[in-house]
Amino acid sequence: MRWRDSKQSYNVEDRRGQEPMQAGMGGAGLLRLLPFLLRTKIGRIVLIAGAAFYAFQYFTGVNMLQGGMPDTSSSAMSGEQAAASSNDENRQFVAAILGTTETVWQQKLGGDYKEPTLVLYSGMTQTGCGVGQAQTGPFYCPADQKVYLDLSFMNELKKLGAPGDFAFAYVIAHEVGHHVQKLLGTSDQVHQAQQTSGKAQANTLSVMLELQADCYAGVWGHEVNKQMNMLEEGDIEEGIQAANAVGDDRLQQAAGQAVHPDSFTHGSSAQRIEWFKRGFESGDMTACDTFAELK
Template identity: 70%
Template sequence: MRWRDTDKSSNIEDRRDQQMASAGVPSALLMRLLPFLLRTKIGRIVLLLGGAYLAFQYFTGGYSLEPSNTSGFSQSQSASNGQLQDENAQFVAAILGTTETVWNQLLKGRYVDPKLVLYRNMTSTGCGMGQAQSGPFYCPADSKVYIDLSFLEELKKLGAPGDFAFAYVIAHEVGHHVQNLLGTNAKVRQAQQATDKVGANQLSVGLELQADCYAGVWGHYVDKQLNLLEAGDVDEGIAAASAVGDDRLQKMAGRAVQPEAFTHGSSAQRIKWFKVGFASGDIASCNTFTAK
């Protein structure tokens, strides 16, 4: 991708120099003890009591995320382009900038730029505690995308290297923000409450595939209008969509493929809907809930 000379978003919160702090107990120590505590009944009771205490501290103002050094960013501060010195963070800011350009054009007067939070390991979110092991995610409660840059290495391990592969992931999460703005997310969550687990999973698949399609719509305009794509970029995006298919991840985990347990869609489905959005550039083509 020809991203280096693009306008970079300033809607970045860099929390990578922050660490969990509460009652003087480092989060790293808690994480190391967690497997041992979960093995015994007493350990689980300790965790339950500790969680209740942390919740009390949080809601009474005694629990916070503190910078590990004086050069860290507070949660309310955004990082300027000059402060994002490392290349991966600059790349994220550039891709977020392209999503702002595309979606402000497509949703004129309706689009509100989301914040993107860079963090390490764990961070607080409007949807609860975010963890790197969950991968990049969007929180509709605070309208923020959360990314631990270590996911770049995970993408490579999954067989999806390349800058456009990671750009697709960012665009997918921004796609969830679009759904939130359009009210799709709320409608799906309401419908999930009125059905069984299998039905709720199917609705989740529709939501995720639509975000894939929206990522394709973004890719269409990045290619046709911004002229940022190079040879092989689309293949990288397709590889990323394939890499995170539910069927592939179930196989990699040594489990039988169970379509009824899918929450994001198969590799083939994710590739299909990314291609639909990329070919059309039209959000109306992304009706993943009624399409067969």
């Protein structure tokens, strides 16, 4: 992809290198322990000592967990970490791809499009949907309207047979597709319908939602190719390989399991390729009505 000269999005929140407490995970865990700690004398002493410990760090700027060196940055990262982050090619790539999704969906939805934030993290992080973990792969949280991404997934895609920058860009565009669904009310309608559905029907609705996000990723791909001339030879094939690699049947086989279509939540490889190609070939959102057969 010719992405280096494209505008980078400012909506990237970089939490890499942060401890779980810094990444917003400490508060929820403490609240769960609070009733227990308050019931015992030792627990109350622990709470007082902990409060004093963090108050000392807050007012002195000295981080006792990092060798007693002052934390002079305004964020959780040090100045050196922030500089390294800004020069990180992977981060620049993510910001560039996110920037293209902003351009495309602002054109498609106009003033109704609200840009999502993309959070880079390592290992695990706190989200509006609970604790996010790298092993679950990239995901979109509708509660806080953020996309969460651990860059280690780039290596996972390669292992699954989908290397290349456009393959990873497709993944980002798919998650932004879920954000579009949130803004349009589609995901809320689906989640409401799932509450009164049996497991098989709920899974079918989930598949339709995921395939529509694949189609929206294809619409994005159509526009970055037609308007921005960003695609190079082989990029489309990379996107198709990525869609193939993350099909439910392919993943079940890779895990040594039998293929059970009733348990699919994202769609088969063939379905994901088909809907990505529909969006890519048409560039038309109306071509992405995966729910038509259910109406």
